[in-house]
Amino acid sequence: MKHLIALLAIFVLPAHAAVSATDDAGHLVTLAQPAQRVISLAPHATELLFAAGGGKAIVGAVEYSDYPPAAAAIPRIGNNRQLDLERIIALKPDLLVVWLHGNAERQLAQLKKLGIPLFYSEPKKLADIPAAITRLGSLLGSEAVAHSAAQDYRQKLERLTRHYSGKKPVKVFYQVWHKPLYTLNNSHIASDAIRLCGGVNVFGHLPVTAPTVNAESVLAANPDVIIAGSDDRRSTELEMWKRYPTLNAARRQQLYTVDSSLLSRSGPRIIDGAAQLCTRLDQARKAQTP
Template sequence: MRLRCAIAVLIGLAAARAHAITITDDSGASVTLAKPAERVVSLAPHVTELLFAAGGGAHIVGAVTYSDYPKEAQAIPRVGDNKALDLERIVALHPDLIVVWRHGNAARQMDRLQALGIPIYFSEPKHLADIATSIDKLGALLGTQQQARAASDAFTRDIAQLRARYAQRPSVSVFYQVWDDPLMTLNRDNVFDEVIGLCGGANVFAAEKPRVPTISTEAVLAANPEAIVTATPGATKPDRPLPALERWKRWPSLTAVARGNLFGIDGDLINRPTPRLALGAAELCRDLEAARERRPK
């Protein structure tokens, strides 16, 4: 009898291991769940969007400030923001999975979360293809693979269509203005640089270091971009107004100014690595096409 019980236990353990879910997150770490996650805490707005896209919106029990999309996300209880998390409230929600933004949440609090023993998935898509992959991986962790695959396929298809239409169009030099004081931009090590290339554009500061370099007005004037692009306020409004493009009108000979190529795009569409980035990409592509049409004949 004892032998049969022992065998039954071993069979049960083997079956449990066979049904366990193991996924590699964006930090390269393995995340293992004994069963699909039922109670998930999202610690970044883009994570909330990805979870909904993967079919797991109903399983999100906690989220951070500015987790505003889709509309249903606005009703999810808040557990902090990108500056501070309410760790006690997170624990009280009894999550079986926490999804965090690797470089957006405080490292000290991440250490405390990891000490709790709750599975943590680090999310930081760095390329357009990573967005689709992230949706599929989260779908696997949630047990919603079919919904996730439909969403990831749709995003991949939208990006492919934009690439086929615009990537080989005549190049447009682009300055992406992240901030105005100090003046900041992005180099090639980010998703939006890839979007610029997707639209047939060329980031004039792609080779700069670090990832978000501070530059001078003189550097922009010397680069003489054909188009200047910035993010306009989405839901994630900063502590002070986003940089305006009006400053560049002091240099009417600047090509982007002379041809009226000063463009603003909803920040939530271009700053979040989610399926909505395809909408932001489509808007940028239309703007750069307008810049081409404004070239002297």
């Protein structure tokens, strides 16, 4: 009789158990079953979802969701400033992965009123990425893939941490854009990468996450190296600093670019951007040697 009861219990259990995870806003997100139709509202979130094993579940994504290559085929539903709400609703998502401080709050409020679960994502430190992957894996029902990706990332982070621990400090100016000239403070994850490599962000103390600065303030800070977040379309944005021979970074020819999609996005590839950055800072250290 006991065996019969146990057998009957198997058939009355739901096909999928509820899943839950806590997001970066501290909210517990619970789904009746693993997410099957996900919309990503930030490029870094798209990368995290793919790493967590949820690429096939993404039915919509914002502009610039360009990695991995398969992301190019995902339908676009706007950008971080303006979302196509009608398109989002038509796609019938069971989960939205949202950039905590990057998406339009008014539009997010409208989506939330419709009862669509929102998972807020904004890793602040390099060490936050593995947990971001595994939490999304929990909501996707792809825990094994997510844990493997998280472990691979942790190993890369541990190797970099061991190698660059105790390195001589190097003053860094991280140039996000040159017209207008602006940078990032210590609250941004790119500054955590600078710290990992033994760098000191010369504007890390400023209160705004992405503050505007001017050439005079950069000259006064006199960084040892200038790193520009760049891509193939922005190969000349460091040229302006060659006009200032008294600037340490210019005088020692320590002007470098790092792929901005690697270093500025809070996704799993940031560890590769950090590795590139660390190499550049090592070159700047060697240039300081008499």
